[in-house]
Amino acid sequence: MIAAHYVALQVVLPLISAPICALFPRRSQLTWGIALVVTGISLFMSFNVLNTVLDHGLISYELGGWVAPLGIEYRIDVLSSLLMIIVSAIGAFVLLYARHSVEREIGKDRIHLFYTMYLLSFTGLLGMTVTGDVFNLFVFLEISSLSTYVLISMGAEKNGDPRALTAAYRYLILGTIGATFYVIGVGLMYMMTGTLNMADLVQRLPQVIDTGAIQAALAFLTVGMLLKAAVFPLHIWLPNAYAYAPSVVSAFLAATATKVSIYVLLRIFFTMFGSTNPLDGTPLSMILILLSIVAMFVGSIIAITQVNLKKLLAYSSVAQIGYIILGIVLATETGLIAGLVHLFNHAVMKCALFLALGAILAQRGSIYLNKIQGVGKQMPWTVGAFVTAGLSVIGVPLTAGFVSKWYLLKGVLEQGWWFVALLILISSLLAVIYIWKVIEVAYFKPVPENAPEAGEAPLSMLLPLWIMAGASVYFGIDANTTVDIAKTAAQSLLGGAP
Amino acid sequence: MNSISPLFWTIFIPCLGALGIYLANNDENKRELVTLSSAVLLFFTVISLVPGVMDGKRETFLLFHMTADLPVFLKIEPLGMTFALIASSLWIINSIYSIGYMRGNNEKHQTRFYICFAISIASVMGIAFAGNLLTLFIFYEAITLATYPLVTHSGTDKAKKAGRTYLGILLFTSVAFQLLAILWTHLVAGTGDFQPGGILAGKADGPLASILLFLFMYGIGKAALMPFHRWLPAAMVAPTPVSALLHAVAVVKAGVFSVVKIIVYIFGIDFLVSSVMTSWLLYISGATIIIASIIALKQDNLKRRLAYSTVSQLSYVTMAAAILSPISVKGAALHIVAHAFGKITLFFAAGSIYTAAHKTEISQLNGIGKRMPWTMAAFAIGALSMIGLPPTAGFISKWYILMGAMDAQSIFAIAVIFTSTLLNAAYFLPIIYVAFFKKESAETAEHPHGEAPLPIVIALTATAAGTLLIFLFPDLPLALAHQLVGVSP
Numbered sequence: 001m002i003a004a005h006y007v008a009l010q011v012v013l014p015l016i017s018a019p020i021c022a023l024f025p026r027r028s029q030l031t032w033g034i035a036l037v038v039t040g041i042s043l044f045m046s047f048n049v050l051n052t053v054l055d056h057g058l059i060s061y062e063l064g065g066w067v068a069p070l071g072i073e074y075r076i077d078v079l080s081s082l083l084m085i086i087v088s089a090i091g092a093f094v095l096l097y098a099r100h101s102v103e104r105e106i107g108k109d110r111i112h113l114f115y116t117m118y119l120l121s122f123t124g125l126l127g128m129t130v131t132g133d134v135f136n137l138f139v140f141l142e143i144s145s146l147s148t149y150v151l152i153s154m155g156a157e158k159n160g161d162p163r164a165l166t167a168a169y170r171y172l173i174l175g176t177i178g179a180t181f182y183v184i185g186v187g188l189m190y191m192m193t194g195t196l197n198m199a200d201l202v203q204r205l206p207q208v209i210d211t212g213a214i215q216a217a218l219a220f221l222t223v224g225m226l227l228k229a230a231v232f233p234l235h236i237w238l239p240n241a242y243a244y245a246p247s248v249v250s251a252f253l254a255a256t257a258t259k260v261s262i263y264v265l266l267r268i269f270f271t272m273f274g275s276t277n278p279l280d281g282t283p284l285s286m287i288l289i290l291l292s293i294v295a296m297f298v299g300s301i302i303a304i305t306q307v308n309l310k311k312l313l314a315y316s317s318v319a320q321i322g323y324i325i326l327g328i329v330l331a332t333e334t335g336l337i338a339g340l341v342h343l344f345n346h347a348v349m350k351c352a353l354f355l356a357l358g359a360i361l362a363q364r365g366s367i368y369l370n371k372i373q374g375v376g377k378q379m380p381w382t383v384g385a386f387v388t389a390g391l392s393v394i395g396v397p398l399t400a401g402f403v404s405k406w407y408l409l410k411g412v413l414e415q416g417w418w419f420v421a422l423l424i425l426i427s428s429l430l431a432v433i434y435i436w437k438v439i440e441v442a443y444f445k446p447v448p449e450n451a452p453e454a455g456e457a458p459l460s461m462l463l464p465l466w467i468m469a470g471a472s473v474y475f476g477i478d479a480n481t482t483v484d485i486a487k488t489a490a491q492s493l494l495g496g497a498p
Numbered sequence: 499m500n501s502i503s504p505l506f507w508t509i510f511i512p513c514l515g516a517l518g519i520y521l522a523n524n525d526e527n528k529r530e531l532v533t534l535s536s537a538v539l540l541f542f543t544v545i546s547l548v549p550g551v552m553d554g555k556r557e558t559f560l561l562f563h564m565t566a567d568l569p570v571f572l573k574i575e576p577l578g579m580t581f582a583l584i585a586s587s588l589w590i591i592n593s594i595y596s597i598g599y600m601r602g603n604n605e606k607h608q609t610r611f612y613i614c615f616a617i618s619i620a621s622v623m624g625i626a627f628a629g630n631l632l633t634l635f636i637f638y639e640a641i642t643l644a645t646y647p648l649v650t651h652s653g654t655d656k657a658k659k660a661g662r663t664y665l666g667i668l669l670f671t672s673v674a675f676q677l678l679a680i681l682w683t684h685l686v687a688g689t690g691d692f693q694p695g696g697i698l699a700g701k702a703d704g705p706l707a708s709i710l711l712f713l714f715m716y717g718i719g720k721a722a723l724m725p726f727h728r729w730l731p732a733a734m735v736a737p738t739p740v741s742a743l744l745h746a747v748a749v750v751k752a753g754v755f756s757v758v759k760i761i762v763y764i765f766g767i768d769f770l771v772s773s774v775m776t777s778w779l780l781y782i783s784g785a786t787i788i789i790a791s792i793i794a795l796k797q798d799n800l801k802r803r804l805a806y807s808t809v810s811q812l813s814y815v816t817m818a819a820a821i822l823s824p825i826s827v828k829g830a831a832l833h834i835v836a837h838a839f840g841k842i843t844l845f846f847a848a849g850s851i852y853t854a855a856h857k858t859e860i861s862q863l864n865g866i867g868k869r870m871p872w873t874m875a876a877f878a879i880g881a882l883s884m885i886g887l888p889p890t891a892g893f894i895s896k897w898y899i900l901m902g903a904m905d906a907q908s909i910f911a912i913a914v915i916f917t918s919t920l921l922n923a924a925y926f927l928p929i930i931y932v933a934f935f936k937k938e939s940a941e942t943a944e945h946p947h948g949e950a951p952l953p954i955v956i957a958l959t960a961t962a963a964g965t966l967l968i969f970l971f972p973d974l975p976l977a978l979a980h981q982l983v984g985v986s987p
Contacts, residue, residue, distance in 0.1 A: 395673075396643065397636040403564065409681045418682070425674045432669055436662075444650070444658050476564075483565040 006045040007061040007074045010088065011127045011140075013045075014038050018119035021112050028111035032099045035115040039092040039122060046088040046126075050081045060132070069197035075132025079489035082340065083129040083263045086347050090255045091122045094351065097464040098248045100457075101358045105246045106157045114154055118252070120147035128260050134186045134272075135196045137264065141182065141228075144260075145175045148253060152245040159365075160246065167240035174227060174237045181224030182264075188217035189272075198272060206275040218278065221268050229261035231288075231325055232295035235318045242314035247358025250310055254317055255351040259343050262324060269328075270493040279331040288329040293423055295322030300430035304437070309360075309367040312434055313353050316393060319427065320346045326424075327408050335411035336490035341482050342404035345392065345475060349401065352389035352468035356382050359457035359465065369437065374447030376439075378454040381462055383442050385469035390435040392472040395428050399476035403483070504543050505559040505572045505627055508582065511540045512620035519612045526608075530597050533612050537590040540619070544586040551579045552977060558629055570636060573629035573692065576981035577762070577831055581626040581755045583974075584838045588747050589619050591960045595846055596739040598953030602853045605737060610647060615743070617644040622748045625755065631680045631690035631764070634756060635672070638720075642668045645749055648740045649733045656735055663732040668719045671726050676717025679710050683764065686710075692759065696766025699773075707765065708775040714760050715779055720753025721816055722809045724786040731805040738849025741801060746841035750808060751834055754815040758830050761819045762982065771822050783817035784914040786810065791921035798859045800848045803925060804841070807884060810918065811837045818899045821911050824983040826902020831979040832972075833895035839965045840883030840892055846958035847877035850950035855942070860929055865938030867930075869947060872955050874933045876962035881926035883965050886919055891968035898979075 002009070017038040021031040053059055053076055061074040076084070095118070106114050124144025131137050149172045155164030190196055192213050193204040208214050227234040238258075242250045269278055279285040299319025306312035324346065327339030359382045361367050364375055376383040392399035405428060412421045456462070475482050515536030522529040550557060551574055558573040596615070600608050621644055624637030642665065650661035684690050686706065687697040698707055719726045733745055744750075761770065770776050787810045794806035814837070818830035850873040851857050855866065867874040883892030896915065903911035949955055968975065 391643075397632075397639050405677075406568075406681065409678070410685065413681055413685050418678075421678055421681070422674065425678055429670055429673050432665070436665070440658060444653060477562060479565045480563060 003048060005061075006048050007059060007076060007130060008063060010042040010045040010049070010084075011123055011130065014042055014119045014126070015123040018116045018123065021116040021119060024112050026109055026112070028103065028108055029099070031112040031115040032095070032102070035098075035119055036092070036095045038119060039088065039095050042122070042126065043088040043092040046081075046084050049076060050085055053078060053081045069195045069200040072136045073132040073197055073199070074130045075199060076130050077489070077492055078485055079263070079266065079340070079493065080129050082344065082485055082489060083260060084126060086259060086344060087122070087125045087129060087256050090252060090347060090351050091126075093464040093467060094248055094252045094255075094355070097251075097355055097358070097461050100461050101248050101362055102246065104158075104362045105160060105248075106154055110154070110157065114151070114246075117147040117150045117154075118248075120144070121151060121252070125256050125260050129263060132198045133196050134189065134198060134201070135183075138179065138183050138186055141179050141264075144257070145179055145228075148249075148257065149175065151249045151253075152241050155245040155249070157246075161244045163240065164244035167237075167244045171237040171241045174234075178224045178227035178234075181220045181227070185217040185219075185221035185224060188213045188220065192217075198267065201272045202274070205272060209273070209276050218268070218273055222265070222284070225261050225265045225268065229258050229265060229325075230318060230321055232291050232298060232318060232322065235295070235321075238318060239311050239314040242317070242354075243308055243311040247354060247361055250313075251351050251354035251358065254313070254354055255347040258317070258321055259347055262321070262328070262339075262343060266328065266493060269331075274493075277331070279329055285329050285331065288325060289420075292322040292326040292329065293420065295319060295325070296424065296427040297430070300427050300434070303434045304430060306434075307369045309357055309369060309372075309438065310354070312438075313350065313357070316431065316434065317346075317350060319431070320350070320393070323404065323408055323424070327411060330411045330415065331494070332411055332414060333487070333490050333494060334407055334414055336493060337483060337486045338404060338407035338411050340486035340489055341407060341479070342401075344482055344486075345400035345404050345472065348468055348475065349389045349392040349472040352385055352465060352472060353393070355461070355465040355468060356386035356389070359461045362461070363452070363454035363457060365452050369441055371451075373441055373445035374443075374451070375454065376442035378447060379456050382457050382465065385462075385465045386442075387435075387439060388469040389472050390438070392476065394431045394435055397476070398473065400472045400474075400479070400482075402476055403479040407483075503557060503559045504546050505557060505574065506561070507543050508540060508547075508586075508623040508627065509572075509620050511536055511543060512616045512623065516613045516616035516620070519609060519616060523609045529609060529612065530593075533593045533616065534590070536616060537586070537593050537619075540623075541586040541590055544582045547574060548579065548583070548974070550574070551576060551981070554981075561633070564632070568632055569630070570633045571629040572624070572627040572633065574627060575692070575694075575763070576978040577755065577759055578626040578628070580831055580835060580975060580978045581751060582623060584751065584835055585619060585622045585626065585748055587964075588743060588838065588842055588961070589615075591957050592739060592743040592747075592842070594953045594960075595742065595849070595957035598951040598957070599737065599739050599849050599853055602951045602954070603737075605651075607651065607653075611651060611737075614644055614647045618648070618744065618748055622752060625752045628692070630692060631683060634759070635677065635680055638676075638752060638756065639669075639672060641749060641752055642672070645740075645744050648744060649736045651737055651740065652735070660732040660735040664729045667726055667729040671717055671719030674717075675713045679713035679717050682710060682713070692763035694763065696762070696764055696769050698764060699766055699769040704773040704775070707769070707773060711765065711770075711774055711776065711779070714764075715757065715816070718753050718756045718760075720749055721757045722750065722753065722786075722812045723782060723816060724789060724809075727786070727790070727809045730809055731802055734801045734805050738801070738845055738852060741804075742842050742845035742849065745805070745808060746845050747838045750812055751838060754812050754830075754834060757816050758819050758827065758834075762827065767822055767824065767827065767983070776820055776822060779820040780817060780908065780910065783813040783820055784910060786813035787817060787914055787918045788921070791918050791925065795921065795925045798861055800851070800858060800860050800863075800929075801845075803860065804844050804848060807844075807922070807925070808837075808841060810922075811841065811884065814896075814899065814918075817911060817914065818902060821899075821902050821906045821908055823902040823906040825905050826899050827983050828976075828979040829895050829898030829900075829902050831982055832898055832975055833892075835968060835975045836883060836891035836895040836965070839961055839968060840880045840890065843876050843880035843958055843961040843965060844884070846954065846961060847873050847880065850954045850958060853954060854950040855947045860932075862939070862942075863929065864932050864936040865942070867934035868938070870949050872949055872959060874930070876958040877933070878930045879962040879965055881930060884926060885922045889966055889969045891965050891972075894969060894972055
């Protein structure tokens with residue numbers, strides 16, 4: 001039955017469809033349609049897989065029927081399925097929104113290439129979440145990264161910003177360093193254990209764990225993925241990349257790329273190297289805790305100074321990633337729940353925020369704070385969605401952000417670190433400042449004389465936008481599903497390999 | 499926790515009202531009708547809950563589960579009942595007043611105004627009936643956000659700046675202190691539910707509980723404990739109906755209500771008396787009372803004087819709770835009632851003067867009593883209640899607070915009460931004197947005016963009458979206050 005193959009199909013289908021899109025130059029509507037249908041089918045398959053995992057616990061799928069550890073295995077537990085759903089859902093909903101946005105921002109003769117790259121990026125990220133083979137993960141990592149570099153560079157098209165090219169180039173250099181570090185780590189592990197299969201590594205690593213090679217492997221893997229996850233201070237590629245990329249790309253990436261990299265870190269720390277507890281009171285955990293607290297403050301403070309709203313959101317992401325990493329590094333059940341719930345919540349709220357900005361860019365022609373006065377009156381629904389998701393970033397109760405904050409604070413207080421708790425709270429107050437800057441400009445300033453006549457965004461943009469904004473409220477009121485999934489994932493991570 | 503109980507409706511009716519107001523946007527009269535009918539409906543719903551409370555029933559209603567171990571639910575108890583009664587009754591009167599004021603001053607964005615009002619009242623109901631700390635926090639933050647558009651109503655730069663102070667102080671205190679305290683309490687006590695006798699006894703030792711008390715008291719920025727009181731005078735930039743209800747009744751009362759509720763139901767009076775360092779709270783609230791009164795003396799702007807008077811009066815409640823005598827805690831509950839009715843009357847009068855005479859400064863008020871007898875008579879009654887003289891409600895609450903201070907043998911509190919009574923007289927009586935016994939200035943004679951529009955006069959007469967009625971018939975508030983500290987079910 002084909003349902004048994006959904007695990008692989010959801011990745012293969014977009015992979016095949018990508019070059020198909022490249023075959024249709026100037027047929028922007030058609031390629032959009034193909035991309036939308038394909039991601040929609042992938043999303044459907046992802047849901048199916050998720051349900052199966054929730055019922056049966058773990059799915060192990062051998063690609064091509066080749067048995068692991070020689071063959072590539074797709075191994076999906078609750079944690080993988082959480083990430084899988086995030087990638088496929090965001091990928092599909094953003095595509096719903098994309099038609100209008102892409103037409104405004106990308107030249108007509110290149111749109112088909114845009115969708116090609118989008119589908120490749122989607123494939124890569126989705127593949128990373130479901131594979132159980134470390135080298136296969138590298139392959140997907142590269143697929144997603146390379147296509148992402150192209151997607152970001154397309155921000156230089158049409159009325160975009162030529163700085164997108166340098167931003168893409170910088171991300172290319174740094175991202176390649178990160179990916180290379182990762183593959184060096186993989187190489188070292190293969191050399192010492194003879195296997196590339198994650199589940200197998202779990203068995204074999206403990207025997208060689210004290211060797212210099214494996215210690216070096218852990219270091220390379222960690223640094224490589226910290227860079228891809230934009231953890232301070234390895235985040236410097238992120239602000240420009242998110243700011244100058246096309247709006248659709250910013251929305252998709254902000255919600256998925258760093259999250260998947262954090263997932264890989266989870267696999268490294270808790271699954272593969274789980275037996276040594278690399279985060280249990282080690283210098284590594286101290287460093288990461290310190291870095292995440294710095295990230296919370298640096299990200300928020302720099303965000304406050306930004307006039308380019310996309311850059312503002314990008315720096316906000318750096319801070320939010322700090323929260324996620326802090327939760328994870330606590331390495332307790334509560335901490336992991338906090339990190340995973342915020343992983344999900346942040347994906348949803350950041351996607352909404354970037355989608356809102358894309359709509360404002362399309363209608364008002366700018367996302368600079370000094371050029372969008374009064375937009376709240378012209379585009380009430382769009383800005384309303386921005387405010388809703390913004391309240392979630394601040395962590396107002398009844399939004400998803402509050403639930404993440406609750407668990408993070410709980411996890412920190414369980415360790416007795418009341419001072420860190422206070423720091424978390426103060427840094428979240430900084431978010432009030434930068435969100436309120438936007439609110440004041442959007443609602444308190446009158447529309448300037450020479451501003452473009454802006455109407456509300458079209459329904460094709462408003463609908464996915466409000467689905468995301470609505471989700472950031474829904475999961476703040478009923479957090480049961482997200483917390484349960486996070487709890488199961490946390491327990492399996494702490495208990496050892498799936 | 500069962501089928502739709504009136505508890506749920508107390509929150510839902512104002513929300514429905516907000517929706518109705520939005521839909522009736524185009525027809526002023528229809529829109530006002532929605533507000534008034536929601537208010538009346540809410541009041542009767544709240545009244546229907548009273549018999550149950552008096553019998554000792556403590557009905558609960560589960561709103562939803564945020565996560566499996568974090569329920570958001572409502573639970574009636576006497577203090578919350580008191581608060582809900584005040585807020586729902588005054589919403590009706592304030593709506594009548596607002597209609598007169600907004601139309602009389604031709605204000606813009608009236609629909610937004612009424613919608614935010616309705617949502618604020620819904621949040622107040624949620625605070626009043628909150629069953630645990632999480633629920634309280636949710637609605638506490640909701641009211642901050644819902645009142646922000648009301649405070650910044652005029653949209654001017656001044657309003658925007660005031661809005662920043664308002665939001666800044668309230669969010670800072672609630673996030674940095676209150677949320678921390680709530681989480682810590684959850685961790686230590688295993689729950690955040692409000693229980694008679696408190697939940698911390700036996701779970702937290704003295705030093706930890708003292709820190710928690712500090713975090714809670716300063717985390718409740720709406721109680722305007724110094725130095726986190728600046729948001730109150732800043733918020734005076736709002737139109738007077740907003741100042742009246744929100745800053746005499748809803749927002750500030752949510753603050754001191756939370757203070758008393760947490761002291762009684764999270765810490766428990768006995769636990770506080772035996773183990774916790776609380777004297778700092780007594781001194782700080784006492785200092786706030788005196789300092790705010792002194793600042794009030796120096797204000798010429800009527801609303802600003804009333805704002806600082808509010809800061810001072812709120813600390814009466816905090817200090818009464820800090821005295822930790824059951825009698826003074828009763829006084830605290832009673833003062834929540836007395837101050838609400840008295841202060842709203844005073845703000846109504848201030849708005850009435852502005853609407854009819856366009857005057858805002860006290861120095862302009864010579865002889866205004868002759869032109870606006872109803873307004874100034876109501877003002878006089880409200881002022882007497884603030885000073886604490888019979889036949890006003892303020893006398894009763896002050897009596898209990900004083901009795902409680904004597905019971906606890908707190909010389910400091912007794913001294914503060916006496917001094918502040920004198921100070922109150924010093925900054926209220928002159929206003930009444932110049933209004934009735936001084937001749938009006940030549941300028942005013944050239945620009946004659948009469949009383950304010952009828953809805954305004956009706957409203958201030960009603961609240962002034964309420965102040966007197968509570969003095970004459972104090973049974974309901976007294977009974978509820980007795981239940982609060984007496985034999986707890």
